[in-house]
Amino acid sequence: MSRKIPDLYQVKEKMYVATDCIIFGFDNGRLKLLLFKRLVEPLKGRWSLIGSFVRLDEDIDVAGRRVLKEITGLDNVFMQQLKTYGKKDRDPGYRCISVAQYALIRIDEHDKKLVEDNQAFWFEINDLPELILDHGQMVQDALIQLRNNARYKPIGFELLPEKFTLPQLQSLYEAIYQKELDSRNFRKKVLSLNVLRKLDEKDKSGSKRGAFLHKFDHENYTKLLESGYNFEIA
Amino acid sequence: MSRKIPDLYQVKEKMYVATDCIIFGFDNGRLKLLLFKRLVEPLKGRWSLIGSFVRLDEDIDVAGRRVLKEITGLDNVFMQQLKTYGKKDRDPGYRCISVAQYALIRIDEHDKKLVEDNQAFWFEINDLPELILDHGQMVQDALIQLRNNARYKPIGFELLPEKFTLPQLQSLYEAIYQKELDSRNFRKKVLSLNVLRKLDEKDKSGSKRGAFLHKFDHENYTKLLESGYNFEIA
DNA sequence: GCAAAAGTGTTAATCTTACACCCATGT
DNA sequence: ACATGGGTGTAAGATTAACACTTTTGC
Numbered sequence: 001m002s003r004k005i006p007d008l009y010q011v012k013e014k015m016y017v018a019t020d021c022i023i024f025g026f027d028n029g030r031l032k033l034l035l036f037k038r039l040v041e042p043l044k045g046r047w048s049l050i051g052s053f054v055r056l057d058e059d060i061d062v063a064g065r066r067v068l069k070e071i072t073g074l075d076n077v078f079m080q081q082l083k084t085y086g087k088k089d090r091d092p093g094y095r096c097i098s099v100a101q102y103a104l105i106r107i108d109e110h111d112k113k114l115v116e117d118n119q120a121f122w123f124e125i126n127d128l129p130e131l132i133l134d135h136g137q138m139v140q141d142a143l144i145q146l147r148n149n150a151r152y153k154p155i156g157f158e159l160l161p162e163k164f165t166l167p168q169l170q171s172l173y174e175a176i177y178q179k180e181l182d183s184r185n186f187r188k189k190v191l192s193l194n195v196l197r198k199l200d201e202k203d204k205s206g207s208k209r210g211a212f213l214h215k216f217d218h219e220n221y222t223k224l225l226e227s228g229y230n231f232e233i234a
Numbered sequence: 235m236s237r238k239i240p241d242l243y244q245v246k247e248k249m250y251v252a253t254d255c256i257i258f259g260f261d262n263g264r265l266k267l268l269l270f271k272r273l274v275e276p277l278k279g280r281w282s283l284i285g286s287f288v289r290l291d292e293d294i295d296v297a298g299r300r301v302l303k304e305i306t307g308l309d310n311v312f313m314q315q316l317k318t319y320g321k322k323d324r325d326p327g328y329r330c331i332s333v334a335q336y337a338l339i340r341i342d343e344h345d346k347k348l349v350e351d352n353q354a355f356w357f358e359i360n361d362l363p364e365l366i367l368d369h370g371q372m373v374q375d376a377l378i379q380l381r382n383n384a385r386y387k388p389i390g391f392e393l394l395p396e397k398f399t400l401p402q403l404q405s406l407y408e409a410i411y412q413k414e415l416d417s418r419n420f421r422k423k424v425l426s427l428n429v430l431r432k433l434d435e436k437d438k439s440g441s442k443r444g445a446f447l448h449k450f451d452h453e454n455y456t457k458l459l460e461s462g463y464n465f466e467i468a
Numbered sequence: 469g470c471a472a473a474a475g476t477g478t479t480a481a482t483c484t485t486a487c488a489c490c491c492a493t494g495t
Numbered sequence: 496a497c498a499t500g501g502g503t504g505t506a507a508g509a510t511t512a513a514c515a516c517t518t519t520t521g522c
Contacts, residue, residue: 053247083315084333086333099318165501183501207499207501401475416514442472443473
């Protein structure tokens with residue numbers, strides 16, 4: 001008896017693979033996004049996410065980190081795959097799919113000169129310009145993903161300085177969820193998670209009285225995870 | 235003043251893009267996965283997910299649906315992107331990235347003859363063979379995603395026949411979360427969601443007494459969604 | 469009549485929400 | 496002394512978790 005070999009693996013065609021980065025930052029109570037003005041054709045002068053083709057000898061996540069470094073000067077940043085955009089006509093001209101990745105950076109640590117040289121700018125999340133191709137959709141999707149993830153994983157801290165105050169943390173969550181939170185309930189909740197280390201220092205930049213600085217306690221977080229605990233905020 | 239143009243978009247290299255499908259089914263109280271024995275080199279005879287190269291004139295999700303149809307005969311199936319696997323050496327020989335997509339099918343509706351002809355088999359999720367390349371990782375990731383999504387979205391119903399009993403629904407959730415549930419609490423919870431329509435029919439296959447059949451009420455679900463409701467099970 | 473699965477309610481414990489005042493400090 | 500933001504507790508309501516017996520019917 002002869003079996004028909006399915007042709008699943010028969011047609012082989014190559015295409016371009018790009019990656020685009022949705023770079024979030026948090027500054028002054030506002031959630032922001034880094035966008036840049038394209039310096040080259042096609043679509044020169046239009047606003048877009050920051051991206052690059054993925055090279056043949058390069059992992060996709062490495063390509064994302066390369067782009068991020070090129071534009072912000074930062075290494076070792078929180079970055080996670082969002083989704084791959086693969087409509088056949090998403091990019092006019094040639095077939096190109098894009099693996100979108102989103103990054104959370106500490107906005108005070110990035111290289112402002114580099115950003116400027118690349119014609120990149122920070123936009124408030126509620127006040128974005130029109131973006132090329134499907135980049136607008138990517139941003140929408142990234143925001144949804146950020147909201148889903150920040151609730152159950154301690155990724156919000158990636159947007160804050162290493163030392164932060166509770167009012168700062170609260171205003172970050174308010175910016176992410178676009179919703180005011182009650183400070184008594186918020187503090188009760190986050191403190192009960194046992195992953196913040198209160199320092200003896202105060203940050204006086206926000207008020208006369210000053211607010212105590214805290215650090216996220218990675219070690220305790222990992223330890224708690226192992227004993228079946230789950231993080232949840234907001 | 236002259237600006238240096240960044241080389242982000244300068245290097246352009248094409249690569250193969252494949253898609254692999256993680257196909258879940260639910261049968262007899264067990265969560266199952268459809269795998270197939272490769273009929274062609276390379277890796278002939280080894281177990282793998284079902285996949286295909288994505289064609290130049292084909293959307294990535296369409297490629298997934300094509301594969302699914304080819305192997306199960308089914309159209310209009312729940313399918314969602316999981317993640318793109320893009321390590322540079324994940325596939326020995328040539329550079330190929332794979333966009334993994336997972337599908338939930340009603341196992342009673344698929345074309346068993348086709349599955350057989352393709353040397354495909356259903357495996358219990360807890361008893362999988364070793365898979366080629368990074369397919370084992372894909373399956374792990376898909377399971378996590380399934381668990382995360384089934385809790386907050388009514389996708390579990392995609393694995394059940396259109397008419398199902400509450401004990402069946404419960405055993406599905408028990409299979410997904412690998413955890414026994416209390417039937418009183420479970421019924422209270424799902425019934426309170428107001429998205430099940432109880433029919434006058436009983437299914438007597440599971441017991442002498444028979445259990446009432448129910449249908450998922452899509453219309454009411456969409457209506458409720460609009461008025462800011464959220465689904466949650468288990 | 470008995471085995472096997474379907475169906476049903478209550479209570480205690482926990483978590484969530486709403487809400488308002490005093491504190492510390494720089495000016 | 497006053498303006499500004501930091502910090503704290505309690506009570507009512509809602510949700511979850513634990514728990515056991517009766518019903519139906521085919522054999």
